[in-house]
Amino acid sequence: MDYGLYIVTDEILAPGCSHIQIARESLAGGANIIQLRDKRRGGAELYIIAKEIRSLCNEYSAGFIVNDRLDIALLTGADGVHLGQDDIPVSAVRTLAPRPFIIGISVGSVEEAILAEKGGADYLGVGPVYPTETKKDAGPAVGPSLIRKIREKTKIPIVAIGGINLSNTRDVIDAGADGIAVISAVICSPDIKIASRKFVQLLSGKPSVV
Ligand SMILES: Cc1ncc(COP(=O)(O)OP(=O)(O)O)c(N)n1
Numbered sequence: 001m002d003y004g005l006y007i008v009t010d011e012i013l014a015p016g017c018s019h020i021q022i023a024r025e026s027l028a029g030g031a032n033i034i035q036l037r038d039k040r041r042g043g044a045e046l047y048i049i050a051k052e053i054r055s056l057c058n059e060y061s062a063g064f065i066v067n068d069r070l071d072i073a074l075l076t077g078a079d080g081v082h083l084g085q086d087d088i089p090v091s092a093v094r095t096l097a098p099r100p101f102i103i104g105i106s107v108g109s110v111e112e113a114i115l116a117e118k119g120g121a122d123y124l125g126v127g128p129v130y131p132t133e134t135k136k137d138a139g140p141a142v143g144p145s146l147i148r149k150i151r152e153k154t155k156i157p158i159v160a161i162g163g164i165n166l167s168n169t170r171d172v173i174d175a176g177a178d179g180i181a182v183i184s185a186v187i188c189s190p191d192i193k194i195a196s197r198k199f200v201q202l203l204s205g206k207p208s209v210v
């Protein structure tokens with residue numbers, strides 16, 4: 001899985017723009033992974049949305065991850081689920097979802113990262129790297145130095161999240177992140193496709209032409 005540009009959907013930050021529209025525009029701009037993240041909708045609606053995003057991701061050969069909802073991920077053929085520290089333990093999820101199903105875990109310390117890797121996680125969501133308004137309970141920013149420390153102690157891919165923008169992307173990649181998970185810097189921009197493309201170009205080392 002290429003973790004490069006990992007877009008997390010959020011309809012609250014983008015009034016009038018649905019998860020599906022966010023996914024479609026981000027994919028057209030070159031996003032590698034879409035994570036469906038919705039704390040409000042029930043399973044019936046999420047199931048329909050997730051199925052649609054699954055097929056969009058297939059069109060672009062991109063990965064599809066569902067936040068929190070293992071049931072929705074499994075039922076819609078998602079590539080994986082993203083879990084927080086308080087969610088079902090990875091060892092339990094594995095009994096229902098063997099590899100190649102991907103399990104991503106949020107971590108905010110070296111200790112959590114080591115435990116997540118030992119427990120069988122496939123990647124680590126490290127954050128919040130920078131201050132963010134998007135997730136109020138994310139805790140204090142850990143900075144790129146934590147990515148460097150986690151890189152030294154673990155082997156599985158690291159996805160940096162929290163306050164990632166075009167100006168700090170280089171720093172988190174240089175610190176050892178395999179990808180960046182972005183919400184507001186893409187979703188709150190006037191054009192999601194163009195914003196995604198700028199990140200992709202930055203990650204590929206090419207100068208931005210848009
Ligand atoms: C890639 C990635 N990393 C971290 C998170 C945060 O997940 P979690 O801690 O479960 O918090 P919520 O997103 O559920 O509020 C993530 N979603 N994606």
Ligand SMILES: Cc1nc(C(=O)O)sc1CCOP(=O)(O)O
Nearest residue numbers: 127128132134135162163183184
């Ligand atoms: C969903 C999420 N998880 C975080 C964590 O630290 O685990 S920070 C975060 C929000 C990221 O949004 P933005 O790109 O707008 O800062």
Ligand SMILES: [Mg+2]
Nearest residue numbers: 067068083084
């Ligand atoms: Mg969660």
